Every structure is written in C-alpha cells, then in structure tokens.
Amino acid sequence: MSFIADFISKKNETKEKILSIFLTAGFPDKTRFAELAVKVLDAGADMLEIGFPFSDPLADGPTIQHSSQIALENGVNLKKTFAYAAEIRKHTQKPLIMMGYANPVLSYGVKKFADDAKAAGVNGLIIPDIPIEEYDNFFDESFDGLDTILLITPTTTDARIKLIDEKSSGFVYCVSISGTTGSSNKSISSTLDFLKNTYSTVRNNKMLVGFGISNENDVKTFAPHCDGVIVGSAVIKSLMNDDPNYSNTIDLIKKLKSSLI
Amino acid sequence: MNESVNYKFPDADGRFGKFGGKYVPETLITPLKELEEIYFSLKNDPGFIQELNQLNSEYTGRPTPLTFADSLTKHYGKGKIYLKREDLCHTGAHKINNALGQILLAKKLGKTRIIAETGAGQHGVATATVCAKFGMKCFVYMGEVDIERQSLNVFRMKLLGAEVIPVSSGSKTLKDATNEAIRDWVANVNDTHYIIGSVVGPHPYPMMVRDFQSVIGTEAKYQIHNIEGRDPDYIVACVGGGSNAIGIFYPFINRNVKLIGVEAAGYGIDTDKHCATLTLGREGIFQGMKTYLLQNDEGQVSEVHSISAGLDYPGVGPEHSFLKDEIIADYYSVTDDEAIKATELLSHKEGIIPALESAHAIAYLEYLMPKTTKDEIIIVNVSGRGDKDLNTIKNSLGY
Numbered sequence: 001m002s003f004i005a006d007f008i009s010k011k012n013e014t015k016e017k018i019l020s021i022f023l024t025a026g027f028p029d030k031t032r033f034a035e036l037a038v039k040v041l042d043a044g045a046d047m048l049e050i051g052f053p054f055s056d057p058l059a060d061g062p063t064i065q066h067s068s069q070i071a072l073e074n075g076v077n078l079k080k081t082f083a084y085a086a087e088i089r090k091h092t093q094k095p096l097i098m099m100g101y102a103n104p105v106l107s108y109g110v111k112k113f114a115d116d117a118k119a120a121g122v123n124g125l126i127i128p129d130i131p132i133e134e135y136d137n138f139f140d141e142s143f144d145g146l147d148t149i150l151l152i153t154p155t156t157t158d159a160r161i162k163l164i165d166e167k168s169s170g171f172v173y174c175v176s177i178s179g180t181t182g183s184s185n186k187s188i189s190s191t192l193d194f195l196k197n198t199y200s201t202v203r204n205n206k207m208l209v210g211f212g213i214s215n216e217n218d219v220k221t222f223a224p225h226c227d228g229v230i231v232g233s234a235v236i237k238s239l240m241n242d243d244p245n246y247s248n249t250i251d252l253i254k255k256l257k258s259s260l261i
Numbered sequence: 262m263n264e265s266v267n268y269k270f271p272d273a274d275g276r277f278g279k280f281g282g283k284y285v286p287e288t289l290i291t292p293l294k295e296l297e298e299i300y301f302s303l304k305n306d307p308g309f310i311q312e313l314n315q316l317n318s319e320y321t322g323r324p325t326p327l328t329f330a331d332s333l334t335k336h337y338g339k340g341k342i343y344l345k346r347e348d349l350c351h352t353g354a355h356k357i358n359n360a361l362g363q364i365l366l367a368k369k370l371g372k373t374r375i376i377a378e379t380g381a382g383q384h385g386v387a388t389a390t391v392c393a394k395f396g397m398k399c400f401v402y403m404g405e406v407d408i409e410r411q412s413l414n415v416f417r418m419k420l421l422g423a424e425v426i427p428v429s430s431g432s433k434t435l436k437d438a439t440n441e442a443i444r445d446w447v448a449n450v451n452d453t454h455y456i457i458g459s460v461v462g463p464h465p466y467p468m469m470v471r472d473f474q475s476v477i478g479t480e481a482k483y484q485i486h487n488i489e490g491r492d493p494d495y496i497v498a499c500v501g502g503g504s505n506a507i508g509i510f511y512p513f514i515n516r517n518v519k520l521i522g523v524e525a526a527g528y529g530i531d532t533d534k535h536c537a538t539l540t541l542g543r544e545g546i547f548q549g550m551k552t553y554l555l556q557n558d559e560g561q562v563s564e565v566h567s568i569s570a571g572l573d574y575p576g577v578g579p580e581h582s583f584l585k586d587e588i589i590a591d592y593y594s595v596t597d598d599e600a601i602k603a604t605e606l607l608s609h610k611e612g613i614i615p616a617l618e619s620a621h622a623i624a625y626l627e628y629l630m631p632k633t634t635k636d637e638i639i640i641v642n643v644s645g646r647g648d649k650d651l652n653t654i655k656n657s658l659g660y
C-alpha cells in the first residue's frame with residue numbers, strides 16, 4: 001500500500017479527516033519557504049502539496065497564477081523545489097506531494113524527476129495536464145514508489161471515474177467545480193450531489209476534495225462526503241499580505257483544521 | 262484527388278507520431294470527446310458538407326482565385342509564381358474557413374456561447390462574424406499588446422457584436438489569450454464552445470482545423486491543374502500556429518511537391534526576440550499538445566517576438582512538428598525587416614497588400630527563387646490582406 005493512502009486510512013480510522021494545504025514553492029519568501037511549510041504542518045495541516053511553478057498554468061485562477069509568477073521571479077525551479085522538500089522532510093513524517101504542470105517535468109527528464117523526488121522524501125505527484133489518456137506515455141516504471149494522483153471533475157463520466165480510480169495511487173483528487181483553482185461554487189446542492197456520487201463510485205482510493213474550498217463553512221459542508229479536503233488559493237491569498245510570522249495564515253489553518261473535527 | 266496518399270494522421274489517440282495528444286485538465290476531456298464524436302459523425306455527412314460548401318461559396322466567396330504573379334515572376338526571372346488569394350475571403354483572411362466549420366459544429370452540439378482567442382485579430386473577426394450570422398454570443402480573448410497593434414480589428418469585432426476581453430498576463434499576446442480562453446472553457450463547458458483559431462491545442466482541434474482549412478489546398482490543386490496541367494514544384498506558406506500552411510499543404514502531402522513553412526524570425530534567430538519554433542524549439546507539452554516549443558532550460562515557455570501578431574506564438578501545431586521530423590515539409594524563418602520589405606514588394610509589383618503574416622511567406626522567395634528554374638511552379642499562400650497592419654507598416658517604412 002502507498003504511504004499516502006496508508007496515512008489517510010490511519011487518520012480516518014480515528015474518525016479524523018485530512019486537511020491538505022497547497023503552497024507554491026518559494027512563495028512568498030524564497031529564503032523562508034521551508035520554515036513556512038513547517039509552521040503550516042505544525043498548525044494542523046496533515047499533508048502538504050508543494051506547487052512547482054510553470055509560466056503557463058492552465059488550470060489555475062489569478063491567485064495561483066500570481067504566486068507561480070512570483071516563484072519564477074524568485075528563481076524557483078525543480079532543483080530548488082526538491083531542496084525545499086528535503087529540508088521540510090527533516091522536520092515531518094507527514095506526506096509531501098508535488099504539484100505542477102507536465103512541461104517542466106518533461107524538460108527536467110521524467111526519470112531524473114522521479115529519482116530526485118524520491119530522494120527528497122516526496123511521496124506523490126499531481127500533474128493536472130496529464131489525464132489518463134496520456135498517463136502511460138508519461139509515467140514510466142521510475143515512478144514506482146511515488147504516487148501519481150489523478151483528478152476527477154464534474155464533467156467526468158461514471159465510466160471514467162472507475163478508470164481513474166484504477167490508475168490513481170495515493171488518493172483521487174476530486175475537483176468540486178468546473179473551473180480553475182480559486183473559483184467559487186455556483187451551486188452547493190449540485191456540488192454535493194456530484195461529491196456523493198463520486199464518493200460512492202470510487203472504490204480503490206481515498207478521496208480528497210479540492211478547488212473551491214476557502215473557509216470553515218466550505219470545509220464543514222464538504223467534509224462528510226470525502227476523506228479530506230485540500231485548500232490552496234485561500235492560503236496563498238492569505239500569504240499575500242501576511243505579517244512576517246505568517247500569523248493570519250497559521251490562524252486560518254488552525255480554524256480549517258478545527259472545523260474538520 | 263483530395264485524399265493524401267499513404268498519410269493517415271492523426272491516429273485514434275490524436276497523435277501525429279509522438280506529437281499531438283490531449284494534455285488538458287480532466288474537465289476538458291469529456292467536452293473534447295463530444296466534439297470529436299460530433300465531428301466524426303458530420304465530417305462525411307452529405308447535408309453537413311453541402312451546408313459548409315454553400316457557406317464557403319455564397320458567404321466567404323470561395324473558391325478564392327489563384328493569381329499568376331506576372332511582375333513578381335519577372336522580378337526574379339526564374340520560376341513561375343502563383344498566389345493563392347485567401348486575402349480575398351470575406352473578413353480578409355483564411356481564418357473564416359475554420360470559423361464557419363466550427364460554428365456549425367457548435368450549433369449541432371447545442372452550445373449558445375462561443376469563445377475564441379486572437380492574435381492578429383483575424384480569427385477574432387472571423388469568429389465574431391460567424392457568431393453574428395448564427396446568433397451566438399461571442400467573447401474574444403486578446404492580449405493587450407495585440408489590442409494596441411491591431412486596433413482596427415478590435416473595433417471590427419465590437420461592431421460585429423462581440424465582446425473583446427483584454428488579457429494582461431504574461432507577454433500579453435496570443436499565447437496568453439489562448440491560456441485565458443482555455444480557462445474560460447474549463448469554467449463554462451456546459452454552454453460554451455471554444456473555436457480555436459489554428460491547428461493547435463488538444464485533439465481533435467489540430468485535425469479538425471486542418472480539415473476545414475484544407476479547402477485552400479484542394480482548390481489550389483484543381484486550379485493549378487487547370488492552368489498548368491500539373492502539380493506545382495513548391496508551396497510556400499507562413500506558419501504561426503500553422504493553419505493556413507497545413508490547409509494548403511495537406512492535399513499535396515506525398516506528391517513530390519516541396520512544402521515550405523516560413524516562421525517569424527523577429528529581430529533574428531541569433532537574438533532572443535523571435536518565434537522560430539520549429540527552427541529553434543524543442544519538444545514540449547503546451548496548451549494541450551506535445552509539440553515543438555520555444556522554452557528555456559527549465560521548461561518555462563519563452564517570451565517571443567514577431568512584428569506580426571498572428572505569428573507571435575511560442576508553440577506550433579503538432580502536425581508541423583511531425584512533418585518537420587519526418588522531413589515531409591521544410592521550415593525556415595525570415596525577420597521582421599524582411600517581411601516589411603516583402604510587403605512593399607508585393608504591393609508595388611502586384612497591387613496586393615498582404616497581411617504581415619503572409620508577407621513572411623513572400624519574403625522567403627528571396628531565398629527560394631534563385632534556386633528555381635524557369636519551368637518550375639511556385640504557389641505562395643497569401644493568407645490574408647494587410648489592411649489591419651497599415652499602422653505597423655507605416656511606422657516601419659517611415660512614410
């Protein structure tokens with residue numbers, strides 16, 4: 001069993017759901033990123049998704065576009081992201097996941113990427129522009145030991161949900177809305193219908209829900225229909241004008257965590 | 262006569278060899294499958310073909326002429342130059358061929374809202390035009406830099422009832438407009454069809470747009486056979502995303518015709534201000550496709566430059582990447598200055614003011630013609646007319 005799946009199961013056994021937090025590598029401060037990540041984990045995040053930047057982030061809304069842009073300006077690349085992960089790994093036993101687009105990985109070398117990620121203590125990878133159609137052409141056996149987490153969205157048919165559930169490892173990432181990161185839910189009731197259906201269709205994996213979750217209310221609404229939630233844009237937004245101790249962001253994470261219990 | 266021999270691409274997965282594919286977020290997979298299904302069901306449907314043919318002839322004004330360029334031919338004193346006159350299409354460029362095909366598909370899909378990206382504004386104008394004709398809401402994404410340099414086309418789109426949405430991210434040009442259009446589509450897949458303007462993006466777009474544009478080559482073949490009784494020796498077309506080029510190349514693939522694509526070298530390929538993707542790029546994954554891409558060592562997409570907004574793009578259609586690697590077509594590049602000189606040359610010699618994009622194809626004649634002989638035949642695709650570029654041309658020539 002995968003380390004991530006195992007970790008989620010153990011939490012779930014004690015009736016706890018997962019809080020996964022997305023951060024953009026090197027944002028807002030390239031010299032203090034590992035410190036920020038450890039604070040976030042200490043405040044109650046169960047998992048970390050570390051975004052590596054790309055110049056053309058198709059699936060992202062304005063907030064994460066902005067943080068990616070700053071990260072690129074800060075000189076963040078994959079090498080630097082692995083260094084952050086290795087540093088964070090020294091301080092935590094929790095799952096670390098990397099998230100980003102296919103082209104930087106292709107350019108770095110797919111095998112070298114997998115090797116370096118594992119060496120840095122990374123447990124999984126999310127690449128939103130590799131759907132199952134491209135999966136076998138992209139991920140080779142060098143990804144053994146590194147979970148490849150696939151996404152399900154409201155336009156995914158039930159037949160596809162089953163295929164994705166078979167290929168995905170670690171968990172399945174259920175995108176609650178048709179939209180980019182940071183969009184808000186247009187209709188809570190149709191989102192809930194979608195989550196319930198997906199949750200009952202997914203058999204092999206744990207299911208975490210992300211996109212469109214920004215506050216305690218969203219967490220309370222969605223948590224009963226999944227094994228955990230993922231919060232990204234709301235955290236990045238908070239980091240945009242936080243104090244040097246990241247107090248507001250840490251506060252936000254504590255609140256999100258307590259609303260899960 | 263229209264089918265290419267021994268050339269059946271893309272395959273069922275939308276690949277041209279290793280290029281192409283569907284590198285998109287999961288949200289878009291189902292709408293892309295629906296699009297592919299409706300396209301395959303209509304492609305050979307006599308009713309659909311007739312409707313599109315009728316629009317092409319009665320609305321666009323097809324077939325466009327194949328004009329013998331007498332003075333230009335004398336100017337070089339070598340092979341015979343013919344011009345395929347896409348500049349005479351309604352709206353002024355080849356982009357309407359694709360927009361008409363796709364609006365019919367959108368109607369069949371029951372979509373009510375149309376989005377598009379545009380660089381030069383020609384695809385935006387073509388899309389706004391077909392939306393006006395078919396009563397659809399139209400939103401066109403356009404980079405702020407392009408809004409500035411193609412302001413006349415911005416006004417045309419507005420007059421046609423479209424909303425032009427300025428894009429301020431990245432280099433504020435075609436690539437960024439395309440990103441925004443894709444994001445819009447992700448958020449509005451239920452009621453929206455995305456009319457991509459070139460042979461780029463995820464499958465089935467590169468195939469579909471090629472098929473709609475191949476009317477250019479099919480006509481050219483018929484016309485040159487009528488006039489000269491044979492295939493040409495060379496076909497020359499400019500390449501941004503590559504739709505006018507593939508449109509004229511496709512019916513001539515594997516027929517012993519030299520196919521030449523001309524990219525924009527901007528300030529020169531020894532500078533970092535160009536968009537000669539096939540000349541200097543390497544394999545990448547970008548905007549839904551695997552294709553040649555201008556990028557840095559870390560896989561970040563380059564900021565590119567061309568005086569011509571329609572060529573100012575760091576990627577290229579995946580089929581061109583394939584044609585290059587298989588040496589079925591050859592790709593070269595010409596600079597901004599060479600394109601401006603060619604604009605002046607064609608205007609003086611033939612009384613035809615080409616779009617700056619098309620001027621890149623004309624400019625390549627400087628290199629090609631000395632190598633030709635008097636009995637050889639060259640067809641150049643004049644993909645559009647130059648009215649939209651008059652300000653840029655005026656400034657460059659210092660009139």
Ligand SMILES: Cc1ncc(COP(=O)(O)O)c(C=O)c1O
Binds near residue numbers: 355502571
């Ligand atoms: C007249 C004209 N030619 C060529 C192009 C480039 O596109 P493509 O390479 O897809 O033909 C454009 C794009 O805007 C155009 O307006």
